[in-house]
Amino acid sequence: MSLAAFDGTRRVPPAVNEPVRAYAPGSAERASLQTRLEQMTAEVAEIPVVIGGRRIHTGHTGTVRMPCDHQHVLATYHKATPELVHEAIAAAAAARAEWASWRWEERAAVFLRAAELLTTTWRNTLLAATMLGQAKTVHQAEIDATCELIDFWRFNVQFAQELYAEQPLSDHTMWNQLDYRPLEGFVYAVTPFNFTAIGGNLPGAPALMGNVVLWKPSATALLSSWYTYLLLEEAGLPKGVINFIPGDAAMISDIALTHRDLAGVHFTGSTGVFNSMWETVGRNMGKYRSYPRIVGETGGKDFIVVHPSADPQAVAVGMVRGAFEYQGQKCSAASRAYVPASLWPTVKARCIAMMAEMKQGDTRDFSNFVAAVIDERAFDRLAGAIDEAKANATIVAGGGYDKSTGWYIQPTIVETQDPNYRSLCEELFGPLLTVYVYDDAQWMETLALVDGTSPYALTGAVFSRDRQAVREAMTQLRNAAGNFYINDKPTGAVVGQQPFGGARGSGTNDKAGSKSNLMRWVSTRTIKETFSSPLDWTYPCLLYTSDAADE
Ligand code: NAD
Numbered sequence: 144m145s146l147a148a149f150d151g152t153r154r155v156p157p158a159v160n161e162p163v164r165a166y167a168p169g170s171a172e173r174a175s176l177q178t179r180l181e182q183m184t185a186e187v188a189e190i191p192v193v194i195g196g197r198r199i200h201t202g203h204t205g206t207v208r209m210p211c212d213h214q215h216v217l218a219t220y221h222k223a224t225p226e227l228v229h230e231a232i233a234a235a236a237a238a239r240a241e242w243a244s245w246r247w248e249e250r251a252a253v254f255l256r257a258a259e260l261l262t263t264t265w266r267n268t269l270l271a272a273t274m275l276g277q278a279k280t281v282h283q284a285e286i287d288a289t290c291e292l293i294d295f296w297r298f299n300v301q302f303a304q305e306l307y308a309e310q311p312l313s314d315h316t317m318w319n320q321l322d323y324r325p326l327e328g329f330v331y332a333v334t335p336f337n338f339t340a341i342g343g344n345l346p347g348a349p350a351l352m353g354n355v356v357l358w359k360p361s362a363t364a365l366l367s368s369w370y371t372y373l374l375l376e377e378a379g380l381p382k383g384v385i386n387f388i389p390g391d392a393a394m395i396s397d398i399a400l401t402h403r404d405l406a407g408v409h410f411t412g413s414t415g416v417f418n419s420m421w422e423t424v425g426r427n428m429g430k431y432r433s434y435p436r437i438v439g440e441t442g443g444k445d446f447i448v449v450h451p452s453a454d455p456q457a458v459a460v461g462m463v464r465g466a467f468e469y470q471g472q473k474c475s476a477a478s479r480a481y482v483p484a485s486l487w488p489t490v491k492a493r494c495i496a497m498m499a500e501m502k503q504g505d506t507r508d509f510s511n512f513v514a515a516v517i518d519e520r521a522f523d524r525l526a527g528a529i530d531e532a533k534a535n536a537t538i539v540a541g542g543g544y545d546k547s548t549g550w551y552i553q554p555t556i557v558e559t560q561d562p563n564y565r566s567l568c569e570e571l572f573g574p575l576l577t578v579y580v581y582d583d584a585q586w587m588e589t590l591a592l593v594d595g596t597s598p599y600a601l602t603g604a605v606f607s608r609d610r611q612a613v614r615e616a617m618t619q620l621r622n623a624a625g626n627f628y629i630n631d632k633p634t635g636a637v638v639g640q641q642p643f644g645g646a647r648g649s650g651t652n653d654k655a656g657s658k659s660n661l662m663r664w665v666s667t668r669t670i671k672e673t674f675s676s677p678l679d680w681t682y683p684c685l686l687y688t689s690d691a692a693d694e
Contacts, residue, residue: 196382238383325353328406443601465632601645
C-alpha cells in the first residue's frame, strides 16, 4: 500500500527538561505513587522474552527480588534460549527495511509519545518498579526513571533533527546531500542495573535513528526494563524494532557478537565486561558485513579534590551526597576524596554529623535517604572491603552491614595514609568513600596523584574559592574526567545540560544523550547531483599552445 505523503519541513517540539517532582508529605503525587507501590508489591509480574512483538515463555525462569527485602519476589522472568537469540536476530532483520523506510519524523513521534506517556500514565509504574526492583529512593527514582528517561527521548529527537539538518555546501550547478542511513544490521544494546533511563536510552537512541535492536536487559533491573519495553510498545514502536531478550548474558553475547549482521554495540556497565565484548568483536573481525560501531560507557573511580581555600560545608555536602546517594551505585559516585590537612577536622566533623542524620531502610519509607545495595554479590564485595579497611585503614564513619532482611551496607567513610590503598584505586560500587588527607603545601603533587591513581576517567570535582587553584586543577586533571565539576558533587548530570561520559577505562566517551552519540548509529552516504553534466572530457590546461607559435 502506498502511504499518504507529507510535504513540509517539520520541526519537532523544542526539548525541555522534565521538572523533578517533590513527592512532599500530603501531596497528591505522593499518595498516588504510594498506591501504585502497594499494588506492585502485591503482584508477581511475569516477564517474557519478546521477539518480533511475540511474547515467549520459555519455562527457564529466574526471579527478580527486592534488594530491600530479598525474600520478596517481584517478578518471574523467562530466559532466552540460544535458538531464540537467533530468532531475535532474524526478527530484527525482518523489521529493518520497513523501519528504516519511515521518515525520521515518524520515528521521532514514537519517542515523543513515549516521553509523554511517561510523564502521565506510566510515571508511577516506572517509578515504583525502580524503587522496588533497584532500591532507589523516591527522589533518586524520579530523577532517573522519569526525568532522565523523558529527557533522553525528547532531547535525542531534537538532536536528531539538528544532525539531519547538517548538510554540505551546494551551488547552482550541483546539489550535495548527506543521507544519514541506519546501520546495515542490528545493534546489540546491553544495559546495566543502576539506571532505568539507560535501559530506555541504549536501545532507544539507535532505534530513533532507524536501526533495529536486540536489547539484553540487566537481570537486576528487569522489572523497570520490562515496563519500559511495554511503554514503548504502547507509544507505537513497531514489532521487531526492539527485541527484548533477558537471559544468560554470556550466551546471548556469544551469539549476537559473532553474528555477521552485528552493526553496533551500545553498552553501559563494567569495564571488564566491555573489554571482553570488544575482544570478542576483535577476534571475529573477518565475519562482519561492516565494522561494528562499539560504544561503551563503563566504570569510574570518581574523585573530589579539595583546595585549602574551599568552603568546608560545601565540601562535606558534596562528599556525602556525591558518595552515598543511591548507595554509591552511580557510575559517577564520588568514591575517593583528597582533603587538605587544614580542612579535614572540620569537613570530617560535618560529614559525621550529616551521616548521623541520614536514615537507611526500605525505599517505600520516603524518609530514607539510603537503601540497600543491588544484590548479594555487591553486598559481599562491599562488606569485604569494609572488613579490609577495619584491618588496614581507619573507619571514620559507618562501617556496619547487615543482610538479614535486605542487602544493607551502611554509608562508610574510610581514611587511609596510603595513596595507593585499594579503595582509592579500584571501583567498588557502593556507599564507601575513601579519604586521603594531604599536606596543604602539596597541592600540585596531589593533583598529579589524583590524575595517576586509577585507570578510570569518568567524573571528578574540585572544591576551591581560589580561581588560580581551579585553573590548576582544570589543567592538571584535563584527561582525568569526562565530566568535571567545580564546587559541586560529581554526580547528577542532566541530559541537554551536562552531556555524560568518560574516557580512559571509563568508556568510549560518546556522551549519552548527545548528538555525538546519535552519530554513532548512522552511516552517512554523500550524494552529489550535477544539474548540467560535463560533455567534454578535456580541461583548459590541456590545450596545446606553442610559445614559438604565440610569438
Ligand atoms: P555489569 O557489567 O555487571 O553488567 C552490565 C550488563 O552487562 C548487564 O546487562 C549484564 O547482564 C551484562 N553482562 C554481564 N556479563 C556479561 C558478559 N560476559 N557478556 C555480555 N554481557 C554481560 O555492570 P552493572 O553491575 O550492571 O553496572 C555497574 C557498572 O556499570 C559499574 O562499573 C558502573 O561504573 C558502570 N556504569 C557506567 C556508566 C557510565 O555512563 N559510564 C553508567 C552506569 C553504569
